[in-house]
Amino acid sequence: MPVTPFRLERYFAKHEFSARYLLSASDCESLGMAELLQMAAPASRALWDSLNLAYTESPGHPLLRAEVAKLYERIAPDQVLIAVPEEAIYIAMRSLLSPGDHVVVLSPAYQSLAEIARFMDCSVTPWMLEPTAAGWKLDLGQLEQSLTAQTRLLVLNFPNNPTGYLPARAEFDAIISFARKHQLAIFADEMYRLLESDGALQLPSVADVYERGIALSGLSKSFALPGLRIGWLASQDRQLIERCLEFKDYTTICNSAPAEILGIIALQNTVQIVQRNREIIRANIAIAEQFFNKHRNRVSWVSPKAGSVAFPRWLGTQPVEQFCQSVLEEQATLIVPGNMFDFPGNYFRVGLGRKNFGEVLEHLDEYFAAHK
Numbered sequence: 001m002p003v004t005p006f007r008l009e010r011y012f013a014k015h016e017f018s019a020r021y022l023l024s025a026s027d028c029e030s031l032g033m034a035e036l037l038q039m040a041a042p043a044s045r046a047l048w049d050s051l052n053l054a055y056t057e058s059p060g061h062p063l064l065r066a067e068v069a070k071l072y073e074r075i076a077p078d079q080v081l082i083a084v085p086e087e088a089i090y091i092a093m094r095s096l097l098s099p100g101d102h103v104v105v106l107s108p109a110y111q112s113l114a115e116i117a118r119f120m121d122c123s124v125t126p127w128m129l130e131p132t133a134a135g136w137k138l139d140l141g142q143l144e145q146s147l148t149a150q151t152r153l154l155v156l157n158f159p160n161n162p163t164g165y166l167p168a169r170a171e172f173d174a175i176i177s178f179a180r181k182h183q184l185a186i187f188a189d190e191m192y193r194l195l196e197s198d199g200a201l202q203l204p205s206v207a208d209v210y211e212r213g214i215a216l217s218g219l220s221k222s223f224a225l226p227g228l229r230i231g232w233l234a235s236q237d238r239q240l241i242e243r244c245l246e247f248k249d250y251t252t253i254c255n256s257a258p259a260e261i262l263g264i265i266a267l268q269n270t271v272q273i274v275q276r277n278r279e280i281i282r283a284n285i286a287i288a289e290q291f292f293n294k295h296r297n298r299v300s301w302v303s304p305k306a307g308s309v310a311f312p313r314w315l316g317t318q319p320v321e322q323f324c325q326s327v328l329e330e331q332a333t334l335i336v337p338g339n340m341f342d343f344p345g346n347y348f349r350v351g352l353g354r355k356n357f358g359e360v361l362e363h364l365d366e367y368f369a370a371h372k
């Protein structure tokens with residue numbers, strides 16, 4: 001099948017660096033190089049100062065894999081493969097799927113989570129999150145109905161981009177039991193894990209609780225370091241990690257040497273970095289609640305349970321794409337409409353991880369004031 005353009009990435013490519021304000025960025029306020037290096041313990045600082053810009057070990061720097069493994073309960077360093085997050089989605093799908101397989105993908109979703117399976121001539125059924133007055137909901141019955149004799153893989157993304165949805169522990173356990181009963185592999189995109197609004201809501205990683213699970217995570221969102229391009233796959237299934245590694249020889253072969261050392265420093269400071277980002281998000285959620293309450297005739301807001309994004313509904317008379325276009329033209333403010341996620345019903349994404357969130361909302365306020 002021909003490659004379909006990645007709508008969200010093309011939209012950002014067109015506007016991200018020309019719009020003055022971003023209301024829909026999914027990452028947290030990026031850390032600076034000096035800020036990160038300041039956190040380095042002497043041994044890691046020495047790794048940085050003596051760094052040789054040679055090729056690196058294909059599965060990832062051993063110290064980096066060891067630091068990643070510490071984030072999990074049942075994952076050893078050799079059950080971790082370092083890769084760029086988007087690359088990791090690609091190589092995992094190529095390793096998990098064959099043409100003709102059927103895949104169920106939690107939706108709305110980051111496009112590649114479904115699209116790569118489509119390129120591979122697999123059939124894809126979205127498992128749709130449903131909006132309710134109390135927030136986003138998942139219906140396990142819908143998953144059951146989607147199942148066919150060809151279903152091989154269930155793709156999850158908790159916390160979800162773009163809705164901020166996170167299931168309760170009992171629902172999560174029921175999903176894992178369902179997958180086990182039907183012998184489905186699970187690809188779990190956990191890029192926004194650790195950013196729960198309340199630590200008690202945090203779910204275990206699929207890599208820890210499911211023997212046929214493979215988890216994706218990385219430094220782009222929860223660690224505020226998207227420019228490092230460091231992510232990883234973790235799975236109890238060593239053969240699967242090995243197949244992904246074989247595939248990586250056809251994508252990047254190995255990772256960037258400086259990024260790996262900076263990644264080690266970041267992971268050695270997980271608590272501090274994640275805490276910083278949670279605080280930014282918590283403060284921005286309070287600002288958003290106040291703002292959207294003031295404008296409740298225009299936007300229906302539900303605060304996310306986890307992650308750095310939310311997906312409110314536009315209540316205005318024109319379609320949400322037109323609203324986003326006119327805010328871009330009049331206020332130089334970029335907003336991502338829900339059609340970028342193939343999701344109907346006039347939703348748009350709000351990013352809660354940036355420090356200038358309040359300032360960006362002032363521009364939306366001006367826009368609303370000019371369009372009474």
Ligand SMILES: Cc1ncc(COP(=O)(O)O)c(C=O)c1O
Nearest residue numbers: 026084085086110161189191220
């Ligand atoms: C859910 C999800 N998975 C994966 C990625 C890819 O991460 P990266 O852009 O760092 O490759 C993103 C990026 O927005 C994402 O939102």
